[in-house]
Amino acid sequence: MSLNHKTRRFLGVDIGGTSVKIALCDGTGRILRSSSFRTQASERSSEEIVLLIVEHSRELSRDEGIQPHEIAGMGIGSPGSINVQKGEVIFAGNLPFKNFPLKASLEKELGMAVVLGNDANVAALAEHLLGAGRGSSFSMTITIGTGIGSGIIIDGNIYAGANGAGCECGHMVIHRGGEACSCGRRGCFEAYASAPALIRRTKERVEQYPDSLLAGQAHQSRHIGGRTAFQAAAMGCPVAKNLLNDYFEDLAIGLGNLANCFFPERMILGGGISQEGEAFKEALQPLFEKELFKAEGLPQPQLYLAELGNRAGVIGAALMAEKALYGD
């Protein structure tokens, strides 16, 4: 890396349904200063969100003691359908953007180059370069959260598919005719392995086994969340262990399918559930290995846990801008 990497400044923006995160980074992805605001997408227009991003960006540069024109560019990760070339958000579920020229709007207000990408791809770029993927040439980051998202980085480049949509791996059917998915299909990976799917499955078991430790745990905390089954399993509850095993098998099938179709070097698991840490990975590992197509004599994809947490979005956005504008 050249000296310019350290002296150049980039803004990285991660737009989410709940909050918008903004960071001022150097060209190596190190966060110098960051802020965020609540998206309040139901109350705000696209233009209002743009103005808030501009305001926060100016504040960050002021606080850092640099002039806006000293910032080399801005990267943004947005959910939804993105036209990367045009810099438009075509559609994004929980956000007001609809055929919205996000790149052009921000460039006009800020007077700097702006690069737009898909949020999952951008976060994957950060994990690839600075997180669990560093040192590899081909990693796939799978984020298990409200949905299941993924980003694929090959030789430092974001895999975008022919239409820029990348890889919607959550919408791969693993159970034909199974649970209904938000996308309209049935039996999708996301309908079995996302956080809401785990919560749904936990609720089912609580109802089926009202005398279990799992049910006790749920009643005691008056809440069934993504962690409830893990907590009950740690207390030795056989119902929770069985549920998690079943959940992990679905997760392993989905990950195995992706391994067999893409053969990445590393598969990096992010999102809330991966924060269960090494115990989670150890439980998943043997089930995952069973699902791998044995291409004899060839190295197999390896599982890793994501390292950058929810900073991946802003870091990846800044790095995407650095790569797109300076290509080094």
Next chain:
Amino acid sequence: MSLNHKTRRFLGVDIGGTSVKIALCDGTGRILRSSSFRTQASERSSEEIVLLIVEHSRELSRDEGIQPHEIAGMGIGSPGSINVQKGEVIFAGNLPFKNFPLKASLEKELGMAVVLGNDANVAALAEHLLGAGRGSSFSMTITIGTGIGSGIIIDGNIYAGANGAGCECGHMVIHRGGEACSCGRRGCFEAYASAPALIRRTKERVEQYPDSLLAGQAHQSRHIGGRTAFQAAAMGCPVAKNLLNDYFEDLAIGLGNLANCFFPERMILGGGISQEGEAFKEALQPLFEKELFKAEGLPQPQLYLAELGNRAGVIGAALMAEKALYGD
């Protein structure tokens, strides 16, 4: 394309479990002359197969009236696990090759540059450049035969994955806990949508419905093959129509999964079943569309039928050599 494309000569070799096909092509992939021999893999050693390829190659150049040294190079597609960089076949189910240096052995015998690749990838390259993929930048060719193979071409390059194995899309589970697959998993795409899977499903229906037209058709021809259900359906048999609809749904789910994970521009269907032609594509199309993730405002992958048939292997092998050795 330069003039050199037309004047340079390449040998393309397609190694299969049943036969080995060899063609002398020009640099545009046009076949000038071709031959083949039966593989007889159970009786022949790897070295014997190499010598036969050499013999047939010399014969082709002699018949074409050119000297072996006038041939610019040879491309070979082999099934199995391939180490593309080393030019070795690590393992290939029905062939004697085991950690066999196919590239080096042929180079030594022939005195010309040899490029080794995976057979499905090589065939996909031919379809991409000269068949149903021509004019597109990103196509995926899915071959439905004894197994389900696939090759992905992005911007003219073969997608190889980190380990060179490309995409083993046949080994993507679409029915968790379903039919046993040859790979050891259960519920794989291949276990539902390959030609043997269709035959197995046809046999099941014949047994279940002994009075059906389908059963009559099977008894009359004393054979249940991949075409039996299509023939009975054409005669109006409701059992056959129902079976095919079920089969097409599985095929559509697998293809939809691949569409949603890769978002290629074109998905090209090859292999025996695709020879049912436009009627096959018309029956599949609406089921396939239902399985697509609607990335609003973005172009969707389109289905095509393969055009090159079983010539794709030799043509693609020759084109791979041309690309690898001359890169134009």
